[in-house]
Amino acid sequence: MDIISAPLGKGPACGGAIVAADQVVIDYLINKARSFIFTTAPSPVMAAVSIAALELIVSEPQRRTDLKKNTEYLSKEFAKIGLNVLPGATHIIPVILGSVEKAVTTSKKLLENGYFCSAIRPPTVPAGTERLRISVQCEHTQKHLAGLCAVLKNIF
Numbered sequence: 001m002d003i004i005s006a007p008l009g010k011g012p013a014c015g016g017a018i019v020a021a022d023q024v025v026i027d028y029l030i031n032k033a034r035s036f037i038f039t040t041a042p043s044p045v046m047a048a049v050s051i052a053a054l055e056l057i058v059s060e061p062q063r064r065t066d067l068k069k070n071t072e073y074l075s076k077e078f079a080k081i082g083l084n085v086l087p088g089a090t091h092i093i094p095v096i097l098g099s100v101e102k103a104v105t106t107s108k109k110l111l112e113n114g115y116f117c118s119a120i121r122p123p124t125v126p127a128g129t130e131r132l133r134i135s136v137q138c139e140h141t142q143k144h145l146a147g148l149c150a151v152l153k154n155i156f
Helices: 023-032 044-059 062-081 100-112 142-155
Strands: 003-007 017-021 092-096 118-120 131-135
Touching: 017 023, 044 062, 062 092, 062 142, 100 118, 100 131, 100 142
Parallel strands: none
Antiparallel strands: 003 017, 092 131, 118 131
């Protein structure tokens, strides 16, 4: 590959993104990429956090394995409940609810039961695709995940 880009906001829970490439490509991007030219550089603290997060990802591969297992478990359990989940291999599972009221109400009920799941609604997503954003983490235990499923099953 000539260029590798990766977001740092989701998986590593930092901010921004990285680009890895040959020096000539990096120099070109620095001088020609408008979105880069007009952005603010990360603070030294954010740069250090990003480096530490990437080092953690490399040095502790079990975290990625656990995250994948947790994501697959929830996706299967959500299907059993009959939830409309967008397909994909990501640790952010979108559960489509189809109305602002349903998304907001479900989010509130989940919070009352100890689960923070954001209601995503227009203009962030198109009308009719309102959803919950379920963010899975490698640190979630089976008890956490099963509890979330039990609450959702009671709601639906």
